[in-house]
Amino acid sequence: MSTEYDALMKIIKERRSIRRFKSDKIPKENIKMLIEAARWAPSGGNSQPWEFLIITDKEMIHTLKTVMTGVMANIQEGPLLICLCTNKNRKTTWTGYDIGCALQNILLSAHSMGLGACAIGGFDENFIGKLLDLPDDLEPCLFIIVGFPDKDAQAPPRRGVDELIVKEV
Numbered sequence: 001m002s003t004e005y006d007a008l009m010k011i012i013k014e015r016r017s018i019r020r021f022k023s024d025k026i027p028k029e030n031i032k033m034l035i036e037a038a039r040w041a042p043s044g045g046n047s048q049p050w051e052f053l054i055i056t057d058k059e060m061i062h063t064l065k066t067v068m069t070g071v072m073a074n075i076q077e078g079p080l081l082i083c084l085c086t087n088k089n090r091k092t093t094w095t096g097y098d099i100g101c102a103l104q105n106i107l108l109s110a111h112s113m114g115l116g117a118c119a120i121g122g123f124d125e126n127f128i129g130k131l132l133d134l135p136d137d138l139e140p141c142l143f144i145i146v147g148f149p150d151k152d153a154q155a156p157p158r159r160g161v162d163e164l165i166v167k168e169v
């Protein structure tokens, strides 16, 4: 198999959800690189419905952790929180998938740069929107916490390829 596939698979397989971080700040250049990776994600009809809020203020990250108790309880406050938002004017039937593609690009590129990251979902959108003072046309849909990893994480088990392929028709 091609070495490009091997190199890509290494990044895909070695990426983990990281929930413990060192306190070191992330250079602005690296933050830009994460968003650069996101913007090249595929989207239905090339709608590019994503916009990002970069949160580096320690107090704001702490406040967000305090209000997202359900989803952030087991996650340490990292130096960077990215809020993936949907621009309502660019929404299509496929927006949820598009955001997932942008998420994966950010997670994989973070790992490739030696950063650790974890997606955070399932919070009160209206409350968070107000807290972050988001413009009316932006809906927060997912957060990603990012930082330099403080602890390696074990890979949770994956279902096997043979179990996933239902049949060949």
Ligand SMILES: Cc1cc2nc3c(=O)[nH]c(=O)nc-3n(C[C@H](O)[C@H](O)[C@H](O)COP(=O)(O)O)c2cc1C
Residues within 6 Å of the ligand: 015, 016, 017, 018, 019, 071, 072, 074, 075, 118, 119, 120, 121, 122, 153, 154, 155, 156
């Ligand atoms: C959309 C989405 C939302 C997630 N939300 C959370 C979350 O709120 N809290 C958390 O600890 N992990 C969250 N995760 C991380 C998953 O638990 C993790 O991806 C899964 O257990 C597989 O582990 P791995 O990422 O290390 O391969 C989320 C992942 C995705 C894709």
